[in-house]
Amino acid sequence: MSESTTSAPGEDRQRALRAFLAARAAPLASLAVILLMLVVCNVMAPGFVSVTNTMHIAQLSAFLGIAAIGQTLVILSGGIDLSIAWTITGTACVYAQVSQGRPAMLLLGLAAALATGLVIGLVNGIGVSKFRISPIVMTLGMNNVIQGATLLYTDGTPSGGVADEGRFFATGFIGPFSVLVLLWIALSIAVIVILRVTRGGRQLLGVGENPLVSYLSGVRNDRVLIAVYGLSGLSAALAGVLYASFSGASFLGMGDTFVLPAIAAVVIGGASIYGGRGGYGGTIIGAFFLTLLTTLLSIVNFSAGARGVIYGGVIIAALLLNRFTQGAAR
Amino acid sequence: MTRWLSSIRNSEALGSVAIFALLFATYFVLKGCRYSFFEAGNLATNVLPLVVVGLAQYFVVLVRGIDLSLGPIMAVSGSLAAVLFPLGIVPAIAIALAAGVLAGALNGLLIARLSLSPIVVTLATMSVWDGVALIVLPVPGGTIPAFLQAVLTSEPALLPMSLILLVGFALLGTWIMSTRFGLQLRAIGGDEIAAEASGVKVARIRFFAYVLAGFLAACAGLYFAISTMAGSPIIGDGYVLPSIGAVVLGGVPLIGGRGSPIGVVMGALILTIIGSLLYFADLADFYQSLINGVILIVVVGAAAVRDWAREALAR
Numbered sequence: 039m040s041e042s043t044t045s046a047p048g049e050d051r052q053r054a055l056r057a058f059l060a061a062r063a064a065p066l067a068s069l070a071v072i073l074l075m076l077v078v079c080n081v082m083a084p085g086f087v088s089v090t091n092t093m094h095i096a097q098l099s100a101f102l103g104i105a106a107i108g109q110t111l112v113i114l115s116g117g118i119d120l121s122i123a124w125t126i127t128g129t130a131c132v133y134a135q136v137s138q139g140r141p142a143m144l145l146l147g148l149a150a151a152l153a154t155g156l157v158i159g160l161v162n163g164i165g166v167s168k169f170r171i172s173p174i175v176m177t178l179g180m181n182n183v184i185q186g187a188t189l190l191y192t193d194g195t196p197s198g199g200v201a202d203e204g205r206f207f208a209t210g211f212i213g214p215f216s217v218l219v220l221l222w223i224a225l226s227i228a229v230i231v232i233l234r235v236t237r238g239g240r241q242l243l244g245v246g247e248n249p250l251v252s253y254l255s256g257v258r259n260d261r262v263l264i265a266v267y268g269l270s271g272l273s274a275a276l277a278g279v280l281y282a283s284f285s286g287a288s289f290l291g292m293g294d295t296f297v298l299p300a301i302a303a304v305v306i307g308g309a310s311i312y313g314g315r316g317g318y319g320g321t322i323i324g325a326f327f328l329t330l331l332t333t334l335l336s337i338v339n340f341s342a343g344a345r346g347v348i349y350g351g352v353i354i355a356a357l358l359l360n361r362f363t364q365g366a367a368r
Numbered sequence: 369m370t371r372w373l374s375s376i377r378n379s380e381a382l383g384s385v386a387i388f389a390l391l392f393a394t395y396f397v398l399k400g401c402r403y404s405f406f407e408a409g410n411l412a413t414n415v416l417p418l419v420v421v422g423l424a425q426y427f428v429v430l431v432r433g434i435d436l437s438l439g440p441i442m443a444v445s446g447s448l449a450a451v452l453f454p455l456g457i458v459p460a461i462a463i464a465l466a467a468g469v470l471a472g473a474l475n476g477l478l479i480a481r482l483s484l485s486p487i488v489v490t491l492a493t494m495s496v497w498d499g500v501a502l503i504v505l506p507v508p509g510g511t512i513p514a515f516l517q518a519v520l521t522s523e524p525a526l527l528p529m530s531l532i533l534l535v536g537f538a539l540l541g542t543w544i545m546s547t548r549f550g551l552q553l554r555a556i557g558g559d560e561i562a563a564e565a566s567g568v569k570v571a572r573i574r575f576f577a578y579v580l581a582g583f584l585a586a587c588a589g590l591y592f593a594i595s596t597m598a599g600s601p602i603i604g605d606g607y608v609l610p611s612i613g614a615v616v617l618g619g620v621p622l623i624g625g626r627g628s629p630i631g632v633v634m635g636a637l638i639l640t641i642i643g644s645l646l647y648f649a650d651l652a653d654f655y656q657s658l659i660n661g662v663i664l665i666v667v668v669g670a671a672a673v674r675d676w677a678r679e680a681l682a683r
Contacts, residue, residue: 118487165665165669169668169669169672169673170672170675171665171668171669171672172622172623172668174434174487174612174622175612175616175622175664175665175668176665176668178608178609178612178661178664179609179660179661179662179664179665179668180661180665181609181661182609182657182658182660182661182664183657183658183661183662183665184661185657185658185661186654186655186656186657186658186659186661187658189653189654189657189658190654190655190658194654298491298492298494298495301488301491302492305488311484311485311487311488312485341502341503341506342499342502343498343499343500343501343502343503343506343601344499344503345499346495346496346498346499346500346502347495347496347499347500347503348499349492349495349496349499350492350493350494350495350496350497350499351492351496353488353491353492353495354478354489354492354493354496357478357484357485357488357489357492358482358484361482361483361484
């Protein structure tokens with residue numbers, strides 16, 4: 039007789055609850071720290087926790103959250119995408135330069151930017167799946183390629199701009215709600231539904247969990263991977279477009295500050311860096327956490343160096359938390 | 369000694385040697401078929417940091433790892449040295465190198481002992497060491513004793529010092545690979561479970577691979593600071609991709625277990641001479657990063673194509 043049948047149903051429920059909590063230790067812990075940080079911020083800057091300011095934090099989180107959509111999918115598939123830095127910068131430059139700040143050209147600029155991001159992602163996917171190039175080399179190499187291409191395209195100085203109609207999506211408000219935050223919520227729901235409900239989502243998790251098993255059960259792993267990296271390029275492009283809309287223009291290196299936080303958001307969200315386990319819900323918490331942390335560190339006037347150290351420390355802490363709780367749950 | 373020779377002879381580095389020879393010949397012809405020891409010394413001076421940090425990356429890649437924090441470790445050691453030199457040359461150098469060893473030990477602890485992902489761990493420590501370098505030395509500068517630079521630019525036995533150091537590091541790497549430790553590194557990269565079963569302490573050896581990498585990165589940072597007469601907190605970013613590039617161009621597969629230090633030296637030389645050729649062709653700096661990226665992807669992709677061809681032929 040196995041243990042589970044002898045134990046009382048209450049114990050079973052307890053064990054299930056413990057497993058549930060263990061799998062979500064990092065996001066739950068960061069939720070607790072988020073609350074703590076909100077309290078600290080409110081003490082340091084009275085009135086910090088207000089509707090307007092919370093919406094502002096959510097707005098800033100949205101850039102990171104949207105850039106991290108692709109990173110979540112890629113990490114769930116067992117890879118990593120280090121090319122989003124210059125994908126964001128490059129597509130933002132394409133958007134501003136094609137649309138030239140003219141309302142009539144906005145859609146053309148948007149289409150060009152998103153198409154550029156998609157193509158970059160698809161090439162990454164083909165390299166990783168068909169040519170079996172390790173994701174880190176493929177995307178790091180691609181990052182360099184896009185960097186060079188962007189410098190050539192802009193001749194070293196990005197030009198153009200974003201018309202007010204386009205800026206509305208990043209800076210506008212409908213009532214008390216930021217348009218950008220609403221957009222992020224819609225995208226989040228779509229991503230979570232795709233991951234949890236659709237066949238594609240399950241295939242993606244399957245490839246990440248065990249590529250061989252996935253392949254043997256008839257899944258075209260290479261197609262899944264190409265799609266995943268394609269989506270990563272697309273989400274980076276969307277983040278680039280929105281960030282350019284927010285700033286009103288594009289500038290070189292604007293994507294550099296996204297790579298580490300995007301990966302950190304996924305890790306803090308509790309996804310296994312080896313793929314297969316996790317989801318986008320955790321990444322949302324991670325994005326909030328990191329944005330709030332950045333805000334707090336700038337309120338208390340930490341230097342760039344100290345911020346780098348704390349950032350790295352937080353990622354290591356999240357990794358360790360995942361390691362010890364999920365390792366135990368497995 | 370025979371083991372030494374054989375490790376050079378049957379190395380996977382032959383392709384890299386050929387590529388370098390070809391590029392060098394092109395450069396030589398473009399320069400009007402003249403080449404002096406002085407120019408060789410210049411090339412060695414330019415390539416040396418990349419060679420050393422490439423070797424660091426090589427030892428980590430051998431055990432199926434990767435280290436994105438090596439560039440920032442260079443920045444930390446160079447900055448520390450530049451700040452501490454007024455206290456005396458020996459303590460400054462000792463502390464700069466010790467910082468590298470400590471940084472490597474932290475990576476090794478997290479990756480080898482706690483089996484965390486090398487990519488994410490070293491991305492995180494990359495952020496940490498970048499930050500530490502900025503705290504130690506907020507802007508490039510500090511003081512480097514002129515005496516040390518004089519040593520580096522001296523020409524003992526009529527050979528440029530940088531060239532001697534280059535050969536020295538290549539021999540050091542080759543020697544390490546001929547030791548028991550080197551063999552164990554290879555064994556872990558080849559088949560971890562088999563290595564464990566035959567008595568290799570996998571976690572400990574992997575830990576020391578990261579420590580060695582940290583130490584070598586600190587050496588590279590120290591050399592860079594002395595040769596440029598200033599510490600810089602931001603040099604690290606420029607070495608992340610090239611250090612991996614040198615390994616890959618040297619014929620070392622990223623799945624570990626294979627490849628030789630000579631190959632890595634050749635990989636670093638190839639990357640550097642491509643830079644010189646671009647400069648010679650009067651192409652903008654813009655092309656350098658683009659071409660580096662393309663080369664990296666093509667070389668790794670070509671390895672996959674070669675494997676396919678072999679499989680197809682074997683069938």
